[in-house]
Each structure stands twice: as C-alpha cells, then as structure tokens.
Amino acid sequence: MQAWxxxxxxxxxxxxxxxxxxxxxxxxLRAIDQNIYGTEGKLAAALMVSKPSIPGAxxxxxxxxxxxxxxxIEHLRAVNGKVPKEIAPIFEGTDxxxxxxxxxxxxxxxxxxxxxxxxxxxxLPMPVGRYSEEWRTTEHRRELLRSSKPGLSSLVGRDISPExxxxxxxxxxxxxxxxxxxxxxxxxxxxxxxNAISQSRRSAAxxxxxxxxxxxxxxAPPEPTVNSxx
Numbered sequence: 001m002q003a004w005x006x007x008x009x010x011x012x013x014x015x016x017x018x019x020x021x022x023x024x025x026x027x028x029l030r031a032i033d034q035n036i037y038g039t040e041g042k043l044a045a046a047l048m049v050s051k052p053s054i055p056g057a058x059x060x061x062x063x064x065x066x067x068x069x070x071x072x073i074e075h076l077r078a079v080n081g082k083v084p085k086e087i088a089p090i091f092e093g094t095d096x097x098x099x100x101x102x103x104x105x106x107x108x109x110x111x112x113x114x115x116x117x118x119x120x121x122x123x124l125p126m127p128v129g130r131y132s133e134e135w136r137t138t139e140h141r142r143e144l145l146r147s148s149k150p151g152l153s154s155l156v157g158r159d160i161s162p163e164x165x166x167x168x169x170x171x172x173x174x175x176x177x178x179x180x181x182x183x184x185x186x187x188x189x190x191x192x193x194x195n196a197i198s199q200s201r202r203s204a205a206x207x208x209x210x211x212x213x214x215x216x217x218x219x220a221p222p223e224p225t226v227n228s229x230x
Contacts, residue, residue, distance in 0.1 A: 006186050013182045017174055024170060028163050029142075033135065036144050039090065039099050040156040046084040047075045047112075069148040076103055076111040083114060091116060099158040106151030123153040140164055 048071075083091060090099050091114035100118065103111040106126045124132060124147035131148040143157030 009182055009185055013178050017178050020174055021167075021171055025167055028167060032142050032158070032160055032163060033144075036099075036142065036156055036158055039158065040101075040144060042087055042090065043101060043156065044072070046087045047072065047079065049084070069152040070150060072103075073105075073111070073150075073152055079112060081110075081112060083112065094159070096161040097159055099156070101156045102154065104153050106153070111152075118157075121155065121157075123147070123155050126151065126153070 091101060092098075094116050098116060100114045100116050102113040102117050102121070102123060104113075104123055105111060108123075118141065121138075121141075121143070124134060124145045126149065127147050132146070134145045136143045136145060137160075140159060140161045141157050142160045143155055145153070145155050147153045
C-alpha cells in the first residue's frame with residue numbers, strides 16, 4: 001500500500017513539473033516573439049525612411065503585411081544593399097541574443113541581408129496565395145518568416161541561447177525542489193502510516209491476564225504475622 005502511495009505521488013509530481021515547465025516555456029516564447037516583432041518593426045521603419053528609386057511607386061494591399069511588398073521592394077532597392085546606420089548596431093556580431101535578417105526576391109536573390117545572417121538558413125518560397133507567415137525554432141534560434149507577392153521573402157530572427165540557458169536552470173531547480181518535496185511527503189506518509197498501524201495493533205491486542213499468586217488485591221488486609229516466643 002505504501003509503495004502504491006509513493007508511485008501515485010511520484011506520477012503527480014512529474015505531471016506538475018512537466019506542466020510548470022511547459023507554461024514557463026510558452027511564456028518565455030511569447031516574450032521572444034514580441035521582441036522579434038519589435039526588431040522587425042524597427043527594421044521596416046528604418047527602411048521606409050529611405051527614398052524609393054521610383055517616385056510614386058506606392059501600392060496598397062488589403063491583406064497582410066501592413067506595408068505593401070511592392071513599396072518595400074522599392075525601398076530595399078533604394079538602400080543599395082546597405083543596412084541603415086540607425087539600426088545597423090542591432091544586427092552586428094554573434095554574441096548571445098544577437099539579431100539578424102534577410103530580404104530576398106522570389107528567385108532567392110538578396111535585396112538586403114545582415115552580415116551575421118546564419119549560414120544555411122532558408123526563407124519561405126513564394127506563397128500560393130498573396131501572403132504567408134511562419135514561425136520557426138531551429139536549434140538555438142527563433143525566426144519569423146514572411147513571403148508575399150509580387151516577390152518578396154523576409155526572415156527576421158534572433159539567437160535565444162540566453163533564454164534556453166535560463167530554462168535549463170529553471171528545469172533543474174524545478175526538478176530538484178519537486179524531488180525534495182516528493183521525498184518529504186513520502187517519508188512523512190510512511191511515518192504517519194506506521195504510527196497509525198502501531199496504534200491500531202495496540203488497541204486490538206487482548207488484555208494481559210494476571211497470574212495467580214503474583215499479585216495481591218489492594219482491598220484485602222494483610223495477613224497478620226505470628227511471632228513465636230520461646
């Protein structure tokens with residue numbers, strides 16, 4: 001019975017740990033995604049400040065993305081392969097947490113790309129419809145990929161090594177503290193069960209009988225002693 005109690009408690013502790021870790025990771029992932037959205041917004045804002053090569057080449061899509069792909073292509077051509085200096089420091093180096101990006105046309109030709117763009121990273125192909133979007137987690141990187149007609153693919157991502165290290169530490173802390181709690185509950189349960197069983201056995205035991213001659217009734221007067229005199 002005590003073994004079953006320990007097993008059930010262990011399963012409950014494992015389920016708690018998995019649920020807590022999943023909730024923590026989902027919360028961390030939402031924070032990472034918001035950071036990438038913000039980085040992408042800064043990049044788009046800096047590009048739209050540049051003067052397009054064809055004045056008046058403004059088109060409008062009723063669907064995503066908010067900025068027309070045709071208009072963004074013109075601004076990408078205007079920067080001539082140079083990252084705007086106001087945002088260049090964001091996309092430099094490969095220190096933990098670094099950000100990177102790439103803009104390419106429908107044939108894979110690079111419009112604009114950060115110097116720290118990971119080798120081998122791929123962008124989305126042209127969509128079947130007008131627009132497609134996808135989130136991707138690869139090893140220690142989190143990436144936002146977009147693809148839209150008339151022929152523009154983008155990737156904005158960042159290194160998430162600091163968050164992964166933080167989650168690893170959280171997992172170890174959660175596991176060790178949960179194991180300690182399981183052990184305390186297990187030992188406490190066994191101690192309480194053992195005491196209860198001992199009390200039950202003592203109360204169920206028959207009363208002990210007194211042997212004749214070994215005890216004298218407290219109410220009977222003592223026998224008088226006779227002194228013999230010579």
